[in-house]
Amino acid sequence: MRVLHVVKTSDGAGWAADQAAELGRRGVDVHVALPRADGRTLPSWVNSGAHIHIVDLDLPVRRPWMLPSVCRAARQLVAAVQPDIIHSHFVRTTLLMRLALGKDHPVPRIFQVPGPLHLEHLAPRRSEIQTSSCNDYWVGSSACIVRHYLRAGVYAARVFLSYYGAPVRAGRRTGYLRKRLGLADNAKVVGNINLIYPPKRLLGQGVGLKCHEDVIDALGTVLRKRDDVVGVLIGSTFGTTDTRYEDGLRKRAEMVGRGRIIMAGYFDAAAVHQSWPDFDCAVHIPMSENCGGVVEPLMAGVPTGARRVGGLPAGVIEGVT
Numbered sequence: 001m002r003v004l005h006v007v008k009t010s011d012g013a014g015w016a017a018d019q020a021a022e023l024g025r026r027g028v029d030v031h032v033a034l035p036r037a038d039g040r041t042l043p044s045w046v047n048s049g050a051h052i053h054i055v056d057l058d059l060p061v062r063r064p065w066m067l068p069s070v071c072r073a074a075r076q077l078v079a080a081v082q083p084d085i086i087h088s089h090f091v092r093t094t095l096l097m098r099l100a101l102g103k104d105h106p107v108p109r110i111f112q113v114p115g116p117l118h119l120e121h122l123a124p125r126r127s128e129i130q131t132s133s134c135n136d137y138w139v140g141s142s143a144c145i146v147r148h149y150l151r152a153g154v155y156a157a158r159v160f161l162s163y164y165g166a167p168v169r170a171g172r173r174t175g176y177l178r179k180r181l182g183l184a185d186n187a188k189v190v191g192n193i194n195l196i197y198p199p200k201r202l203l204g205q206g207v208g209l210k211c212h213e214d215v216i217d218a219l220g221t222v223l224r225k226r227d228d229v230v231g232v233l234i235g236s237t238f239g240t241t242d243t244r245y246e247d248g249l250r251k252r253a254e255m256v257g258r259g260r261i262i263m264a265g266y267f268d269a270a271a272v273h274q275s276w277p278d279f280d281c282a283v284h285i286p287m288s289e290n291c292g293g294v295v296e297p298l299m300a301g302v303p304t305g306a307r308r309v310g311g312l313p314a315g316v317i318e319g320v321t
Helices: 014-025 042-048 064-081 091-101 122-130 143-151 176-181 212-225 244-257 269-278 295-299
Strands: 002-006 029-034 051-054 085-088 109-113 136-140 159-161 188-193 229-234 261-265 281-284 304-306
Touching: 002 014, 002 064, 002 091, 014 029, 014 042, 029 042, 051 064, 064 091, 085 091, 091 109, 091 122, 136 143, 143 159, 176 261, 176 269, 188 212, 188 269, 212 229, 212 244, 212 261, 229 244, 244 261, 269 295
Parallel strands: 002 029, 002 085, 029 051, 085 109, 109 136, 136 159, 188 229, 188 281, 229 261, 281 304
Antiparallel strands: none
16 A cells, blocks of 8 residues: 655654654555655654655645645646555645645545644634545544544544554653753752744634743742742744744743743754653643643653643543543
8 A cells, every 4th residue: 555645844743754654664655745855853754764755735825826836746746656545644735635636536535633723713624624525534633633523514434533653662760851951850840841833813812822821920820939840841933933932932931930940942852752751740731732742741750730622631631640
């Protein structure tokens, strides 16, 4: 079987590369369309063994005049690869492939849905579902996503459930994060590891998707009562070179924490794995989420508090995990 994966970023979606590697080990001939020949996750795609095609198949929302040429590139790639299945990992790549190939294209298309955000808003939910045809299928990466599609009237036979896998590596505290940030061994480290997403004003968001503002303010309350706590927020802006929102968060952290809330910036996957066990408590309160941000600290044995949204209750189970 030959499968063409369509990904909108060369900097993120490491989970898609992990999946491609597993499919390759199981005998699937994996091809992937990536937008750039460089990026943070490109080595993971190379190591996965997938055939890499550098073609940007993201829907050009901000450059609509590019739509005909992007659709043409999509059709040319499909004609060259001749896949048995087209497997898209993002809303905009899914819409692009549907527009480019049309409703009568014979190759089945899978949209593996990474999160529920677009399903939580009427206009994008309708737009995504109404562009589908009888050859389109959905794989929800949490039960929450599956419920959204079924409530929207999608036939149950076209919706499947498959949680993203993750490398199972037992976490052991080594002091890596404390040494890197110059923290005392007896400090209580509270915070999270998240990419930073500026607010989507068109969706009515007043704060960023991961609610860094709320985490910073909550840490401020804790710091005023506990001298032994240090707030640590790891991650950088994703999807744009505009860092004004991140810069504003840094100023907020400095003002609220007075040096005791550290925004440590981007860590690669290896550093993230070494850092999680050094946390004493993880706090993850996004306004919308699938299962991300809680599985990793839980695997590292870190007590984790999360907002009851999306797929998070499947991982953070009261009194169990």
